[in-house]
Amino acid sequence: MKVLKIISLKKSFDGKKVLEDISMTVYRGDIYGFLGPNGSGKTTTLRILLGILCHDEGKVAVLNMDPSLDGERLRRRINVLPESHGFYGWMRAKDYLRFFGQLYGLQLAAADCRMHLDQVGLDPADRRPIRTFSRGMKQRLGIARSLLNNPELLFLDEPTNGLDPKGRREIHDLLLKLNREKEMTVVISTHILDDVERLCNRIAILHNSKIQYEGPLFAPVTGKSIRYRFHFADDKNIPSTWNVPGISCQEIKGQWATCEIKDIHPDKALRLLVQKGIPITEAIQVNSGLESIYLSYTASGKA
Amino acid sequence: MRYLITLIKKECVEEIISSRGAAFYLVGCGVLSVFSLLLVSNTELSLLDNAQAVYMMSAIIIALALLITVIRGSDGFAGERERETLETLLITPVSPAGVAIAKLMALIFSWWVVFILSIPYLWAVGSTGQNLLPAFQYLWVAGTLLVVIFGGFTLALSARMKTLKGALSIGLTAFLLCGSPILLGPSLRQSTVGRIIDLINPFAEALNMLDSVVVDSLGVLFQIVPLAILVFYSIAAIWVLNKATRRVEL
Numbered sequence: 415m416k417v418l419k420i421i422s423l424k425k426s427f428d429g430k431k432v433l434e435d436i437s438m439t440v441y442r443g444d445i446y447g448f449l450g451p452n453g454s455g456k457t458t459t460l461r462i463l464l465g466i467l468c469h470d471e472g473k474v475a476v477l478n479m480d481p482s483l484d485g486e487r488l489r490r491r492i493n494v495l496p497e498s499h500g501f502y503g504w505m506r507a508k509d510y511l512r513f514f515g516q517l518y519g520l521q522l523a524a525a526d527c528r529m530h531l532d533q534v535g536l537d538p539a540d541r542r543p544i545r546t547f548s549r550g551m552k553q554r555l556g557i558a559r560s561l562l563n564n565p566e567l568l569f570l571d572e573p574t575n576g577l578d579p580k581g582r583r584e585i586h587d588l589l590l591k592l593n594r595e596k597e598m599t600v601v602i603s604t605h606i607l608d609d610v611e612r613l614c615n616r617i618a619i620l621h622n623s624k625i626q627y628e629g630p631l632f633a634p635v636t637g638k639s640i641r642y643r644f645h646f647a648d649d650k651n652i653p654s655t656w657n658v659p660g661i662s663c664q665e666i667k668g669q670w671a672t673c674e675i676k677d678i679h680p681d682k683a684l685r686l687l688v689q690k691g692i693p694i695t696e697a698i699q700v701n702s703g704l705e706s707i708y709l710s711y712t713a714s715g716k717a
Numbered sequence: 718m719r720y721l722i723t724l725i726k727k728e729c730v731e732e733i734i735s736s737r738g739a740a741f742y743l744v745g746c747g748v749l750s751v752f753s754l755l756l757v758s759n760t761e762l763s764l765l766d767n768a769q770a771v772y773m774m775s776a777i778i779i780a781l782a783l784l785i786t787v788i789r790g791s792d793g794f795a796g797e798r799e800r801e802t803l804e805t806l807l808i809t810p811v812s813p814a815g816v817a818i819a820k821l822m823a824l825i826f827s828w829w830v831v832f833i834l835s836i837p838y839l840w841a842v843g844s845t846g847q848n849l850l851p852a853f854q855y856l857w858v859a860g861t862l863l864v865v866i867f868g869g870f871t872l873a874l875s876a877r878m879k880t881l882k883g884a885l886s887i888g889l890t891a892f893l894l895c896g897s898p899i900l901l902g903p904s905l906r907q908s909t910v911g912r913i914i915d916l917i918n919p920f921a922e923a924l925n926m927l928d929s930v931v932v933d934s935l936g937v938l939f940q941i942v943p944l945a946i947l948v949f950y951s952i953a954a955i956w957v958l959n960k961a962t963r964r965v966e967l
Contacts, residue, residue, distance in 0.1 A: 466807050466967065489810040496808065500801030502727075504735050516723040517809040559805075 415442045416475075417567050417599050418463065423472035425458055432458050434623040436472070440567075440601060440616075445593055447610035447631065448603040450620035451712050456603045457497065459620070460569055464494060477566060490518065493565035497572045497603075499556045503545030507531055507555055510544060511562060518563040534558045535584050549576035557585060564596070571603045586612050607704050617704075619711045626711040631704065639676040644687075645669055645696035658686050672700065720811050721819060728823030732789075732830070741785050745831055752777050753838040760842070767846030772931040774842045775856045776924055778835045779863060780896065782828045783920070786864050787892045789827060790871030791884040793820045794965060799881050804967050813965040817872055817958050824868035828860055852931045855940070859923040862947040866919050867892065869954025873961035895920040919950045 418440035425433040433455045440446045450456050461467035463476055465485025474481055479488045502510065508527040515522040522530075528538035534554040544552065553576045560568060573589075574582045590613065592598045604610060610617060610631065618628040641664075646652050649669045656663055660678030663671055675683045684697055732738040756774055759765040765773075794817075797803040806816060836853070843849040871888040878884040898906070898914045898921050905911050915921040926943040929935040 461967065464808055466804075466965075468964070486810045486812060489808060494808045496804050498801045499805045500797075500803075501805075502731070502802060504731065513723065513727055514809060517720045517811055519719060 416440070417442050417444075417477055418601070419473070419475045420459075420463075421473040423459070423462065423474060424470045425455070425462065425467075426470055431623050433462075433469075436620070436623075436625055438618050438625055438628050440599060442599055443593065443597045444616050445589065445600045445602065445614045447614035447617035448601055448620065449605075449607075449610065449617060449708060450603075454620045454712075455623055456620055457571065460494070460496075460571060460603060463569070464489065464492070490563065491565060492567040492569065493560045493563055494569040495556050495560040495571060495573055497575070501544045501547075501552055501555070503543060505544055506541055507536060507544060507547075507558075508538070510555065511558060514559050515562050520562065522562075530558045530562065531555075533561070533588060535581065550578060550581055553577055554581070554585075557588075561592070565598065567599045567601070568592075569601045569603070572606075573602060573604065574606060574609055582609070589613060607708060611704055619708060621712045627707070639674040640680055641700035642673050642675055642680070642683075643698045643700055644671045644673060644694045645698075646671065647693055647695050651693050653692060656687075656692070658683065658690060661687070720809075721815055724811065724816060724819035725822045725826075728819050729826045732823055732827050738827075741788075741827075742830065742834060745781050745785065746834060748781055749778065749835055749838040753841050756842045760845075766932075767843060768848055768932045768934075771839065771843035771846060771849060771852050772928055774839050775852055775927050775931065778831065778839065778856065779860050779920075779923060779927075782831045782860055783863055783867050783892060785827060785831065786824050786868045787871050787888045788885065789824055790820075790868045791875050791888040792881060793817075793872045794875040794962075795878050795881040795884040796875070798879070798967065803965070807965065807967070813876070813962040814959055816965075817876065817962040820872055821865065821868050821955075821958065824872075825861060825864055828864040832857055832860060848931045848934060852927070855927055855930045858944070859926055859947065862944075862951050863919060863923050865951040866947070866954045867895075869951070869958040873954075873958045876958075876961045876965050916946070919947055922946050 416439055418438070420436055420438050423433055423436040424431070436455075436459065448456055448459070458467065462469045462474060463481055465481030465483075465488055468482055476488055477491055481488055502513075505513065508524070508531070511527050511530055512522050515526075520526075531538040531540075534557050536551060536554050536558065544555065547555065553573075557570075557573060560570070570589075574585055577585060586609070589600055593600060600613070602609065602613060614631050616629060617631050619626045646669045649666075652666055652669075652671055656673070661673050661675050661683055663673050665672040678686075680699070684694075687694055753774060756765065756770040760767055760770045794803060797806070807813065839852065839856075840849070843852065870891070871884070874887055875881075875884040878887070895918050898911070898918055901911055901914075906915060915925060922943045926940050926947075929939055
């Protein structure tokens with residue numbers, strides 16, 4: 415089921431084209447990566463999808479609603495973590511959640527606030543005003559706010575900005591859990607490709623005001639290769655010919671073989687190798703292919 | 718529209734709790750203290766008629782409230798835009814017009830706080846004379862209408878301007894232009910041009926009304942026309958604010 419559909423979206427500011435013929439589709443349960451260099455139009459697209467910016471041409475449907483006409487009704491069912499989200503510094507975290515909860519028609523009890531703060535790793539007993547929070551703490555609070563109304567569709571603009579590796583991992587786990595348990599659809603706009611690799615099943619790459627690629631994350635569909643290093647228990651057992659379609663051996667060094675996987679899903683490739691009795695003890699992804707895909711699509715033109 | 722109450726509550730609390738809000742009241746009290754001391758000394762020395770002192774104190778209270786209104790109104794949207802809190806607010810199921818109404822209500826609340834704070838000062842200046850009660854009544858009515866007018870227009874400006882600095886400079890210029898006719902001497906104000914300026918200027922209209930109530934002791938019938946003009950301006954300000962906030966660009 416489609417939760418978001420954009421067809422031939424166009425938007426200009428003072429005659430300058432920011433979005434040109436943008437089309438994309440997000441399905442229920444997707445974790446969708448929205449990638450693109452700075453100034454490529456990601457935030458503009460996001461604002462159009464939220465109904466706080468009008469588009470010039472094209473069709474936009476979010477949860478079967480037109481954001482420009484049903485903005486308020488739509489925003490009850492979705493939520494957003496904008497990239498630059500300011501905070502009312504004089505409020506405390508609980509007051510902040512209670513205030514935004516009320517805007518969604520929710521009366522949050524103390525236990526609800528505790529649960530929301532706890533789920534993003536903030537101390538519910540912290541009574542300091544938000545202005546004293548670190549950037550990472552503010553980011554966590556922003557994520558807690560964006561989950562208040564249990565949204566069907568969640569837009570996250572650079573969600574792991576300012577978070578330490580542990581914090582990033584916790585937010586990844588939280589998003590995966592919400593996606594799995596509540597079938598929450600998530601659209602992530604980010605530059606951190608590691609986030610995309612860990613979370614997303616589908617991506618779109620926006621560059622030069624156009625969608626350059628839209629589809630599954632993994633390289634097979636994109637025609638790009640992923641490099642893997644396989645470890646063998648014994649260097650004598652490394653086969654000279656692999657005879658597995660889509661896998662080509664590039665280099666063998668000791669007990670390690672470096673291979674390129676192309677036109678086949680990496681999970682399937684590994685399964686095939688094991689089925690063929692090739693005695694792999696460890697497989698390490700050298701590059702996911704996403705970085706090379708991203709760079710190849712965004713290499714031309716200005717950043 | 719349940720969220721409206723939430724927004725109004727938040728705006729009003731922010732008026733009091735935030736350091737910027739509290740600073741306005743503190744400075745306001747300082748200004749009123751200085752002027753009331755000056756006016757009481759002049760009255761005691763019989764340099765100034767008591768009714769005239771009450772009228773002047775009322776004018777100072779209104780001017781102070783309007784200055785706060787213009788500064789807070791300019792900050793309404795443009796300031797939130799600069800502090801990046803506007804986007805967070807607009808991505809919730811609230812309409813920009815709803816946010817504008819909440820902000821206007823907070824400006825009226827702010828005026829009522831100033832009014833309450835000014836009661837002892839006005840009392841100190843005019844307790845020995847007459848017309849103090851009508852002065853309080855008309856000050857409250859005229860002040861509320863003026864805050865709606867100036868607050869509505871400056872909030873509309875703030876919604877359309879990208880920067881706080883721009884909104885504030887235009888707002889303050891408009892405020893000074895409205896205040897300038899009262900600096901004209903009595904003879905100039907009685908001229909045709911002076912009368913026209915007085916008629917179209919809501920600030921002058923309110924002060925003339927206070928003058929006729931406090932100094933000339935004129936009844937309510939004489940206040941109908943200036944009140945009607947102030948109400949007309951208030952409606953116009955709300956209409957402009959509604960138009961300006963149909964869609965707020967970030």
